[in-house]
Amino acid sequence: MPRATFTFPAGFLWGSATAAHQVEGNNLNNDWWAWEQQEGRILNGDRSGRACDWWAGRWREDFDRAHETYQNAHRLSVEWSRIQPEPDRWDEAALDRYRQMLLGLKERNMTAMVTLHHFSNPLWMVEMGGWENDAVIELFAAFSRRVVQALGAHCRFWITLNEPNVYMSGGYLGGGFPPGKNDLKAGLRVLLNLLKAHAAAYQAIHETQSDAQIGIAHHWRGFLPANRGLFTRFDTNLHNKVFNEAFPQALATGKFDAVLLKDAVPQAKDTQDFIGLNYYTREVIKFDLSNKADMYTQRSFPRDAELSETGFISSDPEGFKQCIKWGRQFNKPIYITENGAEDSKDDFRRKYLLEHLHALWHMVNHNIPVKGYFHWSLVDNFEWERGWSQRFGLWGIDPITQLRSRRKSVDLYAEICRTNSITSEAVEKYCPEVYDRIYPG
Ligand code: FCB
Numbered sequence: 087m088p089r090a091t092f093t094f095p096a097g098f099l100w101g102s103a104t105a106a107h108q109v110e111g112n113n114l115n116n117d118w119w120a121w122e123q124q125e126g127r128i129l130n131g132d133r134s135g136r137a138c139d140w141w142a143g144r145w146r147e148d149f150d151r152a153h154e155t156y157q158n159a160h161r162l163s164v165e166w167s168r169i170q171p172e173p174d175r176w177d178e179a180a181l182d183r184y185r186q187m188l189l190g191l192k193e194r195n196m197t198a199m200v201t202l203h204h205f206s207n208p209l210w211m212v213e214m215g216g217w218e219n220d221a222v223i224e225l226f227a228a229f230s231r232r233v234v235q236a237l238g239a240h241c242r243f244w245i246t247l248n249e250p251n252v253y254m255s256g257g258y259l260g261g262g263f264p265p266g267k268n269d270l271k272a273g274l275r276v277l278l279n280l281l282k283a284h285a286a287a288y289q290a291i292h293e294t295q296s297d298a299q300i301g302i303a304h305h306w307r308g309f310l311p312a313n314r315g316l317f318t319r320f321d322t323n324l325h326n327k328v329f330n331e332a333f334p335q336a337l338a339t340g341k342f343d344a345v346l347l348k349d350a351v352p353q354a355k356d357t358q359d360f361i362g363l364n365y366y367t368r369e370v371i372k373f374d375l376s377n378k379a380d381m382y383t384q385r386s387f388p389r390d391a392e393l394s395e396t397g398f399i400s401s402d403p404e405g406f407k408q409c410i411k412w413g414r415q416f417n418k419p420i421y422i423t424e425n426g427a428e429d430s431k432d433d434f435r436r437k438y439l440l441e442h443l444h445a446l447w448h449m450v451n452h453n454i455p456v457k458g459y460f461h462w463s464l465v466d467n468f469e470w471e472r473g474w475s476q477r478f479g480l481w482g483i484d485p486i487t488q489l490r491s492r493r494k495s496v497d498l499y500a501e502i503c504r505t506n507s508i509t510s511e512a513v514e515k516y517c518p519e520v521y522d523r524i525y526p527g
Pocket residue numbers: 105248249252305364424462469470478
């Protein structure tokens with residue numbers, strides 16, 4: 087049997103990622119909480135409820151779990167509606183609680199990466215029209231400044247926005263997020279305002295903390311044409327342009343081009359210090375005149391794809407390589423800010439994790455400057471409109487009792503984090519199912 091060790095560069099960050107609304111619990115003052123109260127919005131009528139109970143302090147035990155299993159970094163988000171519960175009020179106690187969390191990471195020798203906006207919005211801001219209102223741009227910059235003033239002593243890595251493209255399609259193209267609109271024009275305006283808000287926040291953060299490292303977490307998704315037909319190829323390109331390219335290209339060039347909406351945003355030019363990439367899967371796109379609801383598109387996965395538990399993800403490490411190669415063009419350090427799969431049984435996850443990390447190692451070995459990897463997620467958490475039906479955690483959770491259960495992937499990932507490498511021993515021990523794929527004879 088061939089044996090080998092695939093080693094990552096010294097100082098590589100190994101961690102997991104979470105988001106405030108998904109783990110904190112009792113975020114009463116934001117649009118997601120309100121959304122959960124409406125019938126039919128969340129699968130099975132689930133609610134975030136106490137979530138993973140982090141706001142009550144359970145982050146401590148979960149950080150211990152991460153630390154004891156050799157993770158040396160964590161990506162978390164702060165909740166705008168807690169820190170600024172009203173337009174003219176900052177909640178110092180909320181800021182202090184986040185300070186405690188960041189100190190908690192420091193005590194455990196873990197590097198913090200903080201996201202300023204991860205999908206949820208304060209209710210007062212939604213009442214103003216949310217991201218459709220241009221006034222939100224400056225409000226977000228002021229919020230970012232306040233957070234960095236308060237927490238900058240304990241964090242240097244900032245993600246202004248999580249997945250602006252997913253936020254836009256989720257909320258404005260019928261994707262099941264609040265505000266639940268189906269309005270492409272409004273959606274593109276929102277995307278443009280998010281871009282301007284990022285640019286303003288980038289400025290504000292650097293003015294506050296000169297050595298800050300700032301980026302976004304960009305959801306990059308592979309789109310494969312189902313056939314060679316003209317319409318299908320056009321549709322695939324359109325997806326690629328609007329979803330994958332428009333936002334990050336504008337961050338590099340200051341030119342926003344989402345095909346149906348173009349604008350010059352010079353203040354956004356060169357406003358990323360690193361490239362954050364969230365990668366889950368690639369999908370197959372087919373033009374379909376009968377599917378008006380999804381903009382005349384039929385989405386699927388390749389016929390022989392290995393699918394995750396709820397069919398959300400096809401395991402596609404080649405797509406991960408493509409994503410990372412795509413990220414190289416910006417000539418900045420790259421962090422994988424999310425990657426993972428939903429799987430309560432933890433068979434799919436172990437294979438997915440290993441094959442994706444092996445693909446990542448290949449890219450690093452081709453001198454692409456990937457500096458860290460954050461697995462989604464540390465513990466099962468509230469998966470937005472899919473509620474508790476999807477289990478993305480290395481640890482499982484019972485949201486009622488708050489009991490955690492350690493999945494096998496914990497040990498696999500711990501071994502990778504501990505040795506900063508993929509070893510044949512670890513593959514043999516924790517995931518023999520893919521040994522032949524990682525070490526072909
Ligand atoms: C990403 C989100 C994250 C989580 C994962 C599964 O799109 O950023 O909050 O929902 O998907």
